[in-house]
Amino acid sequence: MSITTVSSRELNQDLGAAKRASKTGPVIITDRGKPAHVLLSIEAYEQLTAQHVSLVDALALPGLSDIALDPEHAALDLNVPDLS
Template sequence: MTARDFNQDASAAKREAAREPLIITDRGTPSFVLLTYTDYRQLKGELDNIVDLLRQDDDGDFDADFPPMNFEAKEIDL
């Protein structure tokens, strides 16, 4: 995307960058790269915290297997 196109339609640039990193050119020369914050963090090598790992984006449901819980009452002799 040219710098001029970027200036005229930043929303289109953001939509494109959501799919893949977007190179912005200035007079035909690559000058900038627009990418999502998640992609940026991956490039920096930042580790996700537990909140990031458990967050559900727009990908939908996920499968998780949890062990069965045992709720049987037990008698205790005090």
């Protein structure tokens, strides 16, 4: 993925180049030398805004209660110093 930076003026002069560049990565559009906007391809935008399932929602899926879960007890060897 490559990141392209263009000024607002360059964007206005050659929008096609910015659109082509957005196919390989984000295009940062600057205004007076400072980043102001980002142009993304629709695929990159959809990937960025995709709905992800939370762990709570995933654990609440039907049928998961039938799976046996018997984790082993973790033995911790704690060396606690005597501070008395």
